[in-house]
Amino acid sequence: MLLTARLQRILHQIRRAVASPARNARHAVVLGRLLALAFLACFATGLYSHFLQDPLPWMVFPNRPVWIYQLTQGIHVTAGIACFPLLFAKLFSVFPELFQSPPVRSFGHLVERASIALFVAASLMQITIGLLNTYQLYALFGFSFRLTHYALAWIVIGSLLIHIGVKLPTIARYWRKRDAYDGDGTLVIEEEDPDADLEVADELQRLTGRPQAHGVTGRLFAWMDRTPAPREAHAARETRRGFLATVAVATTVLVATTAGQTFRFLDPVNAFAPRKKGVGPQTLPVNRTAKAAGVLATATAPEWTLTIVNGGTREVFSRSRLRALPQRDEVLPIACVEGWSQDAVWRGPRLSDLLDAVGAAPDAHVRITSLQRRGNFGVTEMQPEFARDPLTLVALELFGEELDIDHGYPARVIAPGRPGVLQTKWLSMIEVIA
Ligand SMILES: Nc1nc2c(c(=O)[nH]1)N[C@H]1C(S)=C(S)[C@@H](COP(=O)(O)O)O[C@H]1N2
Ligand SMILES: [Mo]
Numbered sequence: 092m093l094l095t096a097r098l099q100r101i102l103h104q105i106r107r108a109v110a111s112p113a114r115n116a117r118h119a120v121v122l123g124r125l126l127a128l129a130f131l132a133c134f135a136t137g138l139y140s141h142f143l144q145d146p147l148p149w150m151v152f153p154n155r156p157v158w159i160y161q162l163t164q165g166i167h168v169t170a171g172i173a174c175f176p177l178l179f180a181k182l183f184s185v186f187p188e189l190f191q192s193p194p195v196r197s198f199g200h201l202v203e204r205a206s207i208a209l210f211v212a213a214s215l216m217q218i219t220i221g222l223l224n225t226y227q228l229y230a231l232f233g234f235s236f237r238l239t240h241y242a243l244a245w246i247v248i249g250s251l252l253i254h255i256g257v258k259l260p261t262i263a264r265y266w267r268k269r270d271a272y273d274g275d276g277t278l279v280i281e282e283e284d285p286d287a288d289l290e291v292a293d294e295l296q297r298l299t300g301r302p303q304a305h306g307v308t309g310r311l312f313a314w315m316d317r318t319p320a321p322r323e324a325h326a327a328r329e330t331r332r333g334f335l336a337t338v339a340v341a342t343t344v345l346v347a348t349t350a351g352q353t354f355r356f357l358d359p360v361n362a363f364a365p366r367k368k369g370v371g372p373q374t375l376p377v378n379r380t381a382k383a384a385g386v387l388a389t390a391t392a393p394e395w396t397l398t399i400v401n402g403g404t405r406e407v408f409s410r411s412r413l414r415a416l417p418q419r420d421e422v423l424p425i426a427c428v429e430g431w432s433q434d435a436v437w438r439g440p441r442l443s444d445l446l447d448a449v450g451a452a453p454d455a456h457v458r459i460t461s462l463q464r465r466g467n468f469g470v471t472e473m474q475p476e477f478a479r480d481p482l483t484l485v486a487l488e489l490f491g492e493e494l495d496i497d498h499g500y501p502a503r504v505i506a507p508g509r510p511g512v513l514q515t516k517w518l519s520m521i522e523v524i525a
Contacts, residue, residue: 095193102192109187112327113334115278116261117271121335122181123262127251129170129177130214134248136167140428141241143510146474154480157507158434161426164510165353168225168430173346174218180338182211203257210250217243225429226365227378277324278331352431366431372495375435378427378511381496384463386517395501397485401449401523408445410501413487416440421482427511437505438488443479445521453479455523459504462517471513472524477506485518 140163142150153159195201220240223229229236255262265271273279351361351368358368371377381387389395397408418438426432446455454475463469477483483506487494494500499516506514 098194099192102190102194105190106187106192109190112278112330114184114187115331117265117268117278118184118331118335119181120262120265120271122177122184122338123258126174126177126181127255129174130247130251132170133167133174134244136163136170137240137244139163140167140510141237144237144512150474151476152474152508154476154482154506154508157422157482158424158426158432159508160510161353161424161432164426164428164430165350165432168221169346169350169353171218171221172349173342174214175222176338176341176345178214178218180334184334206250206253206257210247210254213243213246213250217247225431227429275324276328278327364431365429366427368431368433372497373489373492375425375433375489375498376431377497378429379466379468379516381500381517384461384469384517385465386462387496389462389519390496390500390517397445397502397518398520399445399449399522400520401446401451401455404449406445406448410487413440413485413502416444418487419482419484421484421505423482423484423505423507425505425511425514426509429511432511436490437484437486438491439484439486439502441481442483442485442504442506442521443481445485446478446523449523451523456525458522458524459515459518460520460522461515462519468512468515471504471515473504473506473513477509480507482507485521 140160143152143160146152156162191204195204217240220229220232220236220243223231224236224240232239271278345363347357347360348362349364351357351359352364352366355368361367366376368376381390395410397413399406399408417440419441420436420438422434422436424432424434446457451457455478456475457473457478459471459473461469483504485502486499486505487502489495489498494503499518502518503516504514504518
């Protein structure tokens with residue numbers, strides 16, 4: 092009993108010590124709304140990206156506008172980056188809640204705190220590995236980035252829904268600004284569970300012989316003496332506004348200086364993104380070079396051919412035979428899962444024409460095999476909506492020049508609306524699989 096009283100007293104004092112006008116339920120709701128928006132945007136665009144790479148058999152994907160994946164993945168990575176300042180600000184604003192006393196009031200309260208702990212841990216992990224991935228550091232993880240990110244996404248969204256459900260009364264109470272502030276702009280604080288806190292305060296008063304302020308914002312009450320002088324109320328207001336302004340500026344600057352890797356109009360101020368438009372061979376960034384993929388020798392071999400297979404039918408295309416086919420010019424973006432993207436002008440025969448050469452059915456799925464033997468992206472699959480898209484090319488040229496070896500020479504796939512990982516470079520074989 093004495094021990095719990097002492098623990099409660101310590102918690103209570105910590106809470107009073109860390110209380111601040113910037114730490115309040117209204118801020119938690121304002122930041123929570125923005126975070127929920129960012130998380131939902133990341134979740135939806137993340138599912139889209141995941142299923143493009145791992146489709147369920149019945150799934151059919153849109154291929155127009157050609158930049159659809161550029162947009163969804165740009166939103167995914169940009170919203171994920173915005174989560175850093177927003178999440179830290181949110182944690183800052185609810186920090187005193189960590190020291191609630193009593194720490195556990197009921198079984199429901201225990202579940203609530205556990206779900207929030209899970210949510211915080213999972214979302215911190217999620218945005219951190221996501222950010223590392225945009226710097227291509229996933230090789231450091233020792234686990235599959237995509238599967239981990241996908242599994243965590245469900246944990247984040249599930250615990251977020253529980254969190255929103257649990258906090259619904261607070262969210263509703265502080266949703267509208269005019270309900271959260273009184274006539275002269277002073278924040279109105281309502282205790283979530285005043286009885287519990289009152290009990291603690293009474294107990295402490297009994298123990299210490301001194302009156303105790305109660306509540307999450309106990310110190311605020313004490314400091315304002317419940318009827319704050321105008322100067323103090325003004326100072327509290329300034330603190331609150333200053334905090335929100337800082338978060339807004341930090342988030343805006345961070346987004347503005349990184350989103351240029353996706354959104355062209357922000358390219359001039361792209362200072363901190365891992366990628367910059369126009370930087371790379373033939374002015375296009377490269378993820379994996381021919382050297383890293385181990386294809387330098389095979390890709391430059393004069394006897395290189397591309398084989399198209401449909402069951403027993405096979406056609407072998409040398410470079411000159413590919414060149415003899417009708418050539419198409421298409422402007423299509425490379426849109427990497429890491430968030431960078433860039434439009435480029437590609438030239439080569441239609442994949443559809445090559446599939447016709449072996450009599451492939453219009454609804455055939457195909458497997459695309461690269462010269463690359465190591466790594467994950469050497470073999471990819473393509474659904475018929477992409478394989479038969481008239482814009483999908485086996486590209487031989489980029490920006491009017493022969494493909495650079497790092498962009499997939501002698502030939503690569505380029506299709507609209509697909510993640511960069513599926514735009515296979517250094518082609519060797521294309522087979523009908525179903
Ligand atoms: N064979 C092969 N193709 C590949 C890759 C790879 O590692 N191996 N990387 C992919 C990825 S992740 C991207 S974003 C694009 C990048 O194309 P670029 O290097 O021409 O810009 O190529 C894709 N094609
Ligand atoms: Mo990529």
